[in-house]
Amino acid sequence: MDDPCRLYLITPPVLPPGFSESLAAALDAGDVACLQLRLKDAPRDEVKRAVEQLMPIAQARGVAFLLNDDAILAAELGCDGAHLGQQDGDHAGARMLLPGRILGITCHDSRHLAMVAGEMGADYVAFGAFFPTSTKEAKHRATTDLLEWWSEMFEIPCVAIGGITAANCAPLVQAGADFLAVVGAVWNHPEGPAAGLRAMNAAIAAAG
């Protein structure tokens, strides 16, 4: 039997006051495979401080801690890995910097980019955006046939991202996504992040 689909949590683009406590409460509410720190446009020092504060919270709960955009800093600070987009530098160099750690690559809606990432040694490929999202301006739109094709052809896990919520995630799970990456579904949930996380966990389990 295939491993069940799991939740991949990404931080809000700007961390609100008291974020460490919200993160701990959210992670204590259910199952999360990994946490990606994604602070767009923050200076390196601020990212470094956030890693030092948040990584122990994730790792103490068995949640892998990945840094977005910066493989050098991820290696330097002992993160469990990094996530890189197509504009985030040298993927092969990052692979060498992070031996035995996780390296994920954004592949938008492209089979070609995903196969290149897989050949290069990515630990997962990420496809998106599956739905409209207000978290970032997403220029690509992915569809479930990509997840079906990838999961039938390759062993490397695939991540689905972009506008995913408890209400719309079932087809992605059924199409073979190994992980669902979310920001808003957890951090913007009307009843709070812990409720958002529980709702995502329940929806994934119901779809599987």
Ligand SMILES: Cc1ncc(COP(=O)(O)OP(=O)(O)O)c(N)n1
């Ligand atoms: C799991 C996951 N998938 C995709 C992305 C997007 O990465 P990228 O295209 O580099 O865009 P930014 O996140 O850097 O704005 C991601 N971060 N995580």
Ligand SMILES: Cc1nc(C(=O)O)sc1CCOP(=O)(O)O
């Ligand atoms: C960071 C990111 N990358 C995307 C891509 O398509 O590559 S969509 C996205 C935003 C994900 O946030 P939310 O779950 O709130 O939609």
Ligand SMILES: [Mg+2]
């Ligand atoms: Mg990036």
